[in-house]
Amino acid sequence: MTSLVRPDAAYHDSWQEAFEEFDHVFSDGSGQHGRVEGEFTRERFDAMVADRLAQADPATPLRPDWVHCTFLWIVEGPEFVGNLAIRHELTPYLLEQGGHVGYSVRPSRRRQGHARRALALALPVCQELGIxxxxVTCDVDNEASRRTIEANGGVQEDVREGKRRYWISV
Structure with missing residues (x-):
């Protein structure tokens, strides 16, 4: 069954397989953007895990344009299925485009209900964070994400710059 866990080095092999599926491009909810050039070594992976865990701590200093974020991994048993990020507050950009929650599911595990379940599991975490x-936003042409958000109680407010914007009360 789909669950959310904190980033953990124990998922290294499965995470690496998913990263290959994403064609070495960091996906939504991963905390990084863009394509990774060169080998993503175990050392690099461990540093990434430590960074993701630290960003949830309000005592961790961040760049001025960043907000604290709780990163969770979508897993099914020992398999890494995807990324999920909960941003603790909204910057002007996040209010317009990114939202509080971002997520993605590895290509081979899509259309199996993982995103819907992950978003449902994330909502109580949002509440614990005081949100x-x-x-939650999605591209206007992303029907799967639209259905996921609406299945979790999302009410569309509007569309801005190609993004549907939904609010979910928790």
Whole structure:
């Protein structure tokens, strides 16, 4: 069954397989953007895990344009299935485009209900973080994500710059 876990080095092999499926491009909810050039070594992986864990801690200093974020991994048993990020607050950009929650599921595990379940599991975490209205966005042409958000109680507010903006009360 789909669950959410904190980033953990124990998922290294499965994460690496998913990263290959994403064609070495960091996916939504991963905390990084863009294509990775060169080998993503175990050392690099361990540093990434430590960084993702640290970003949830309000005591961790961040760049001025960043917000603290709780990163969770979507897993099924020992398999890494995808990424999920909960941003603790909204910058002007996140209010317009990114939202509180971002997620992605590895290509080979899509259309199996993982995103829907992961978003449902993330909502109580949002509430624990003091977020009582959760903003989730998706591209206007991403029907799978639209259905996922609406299945979790998302009410569309509007569309801005190609993004559907939904609010979910928790």
């Amino acid at each position: 009582d209205r959760v903003l």
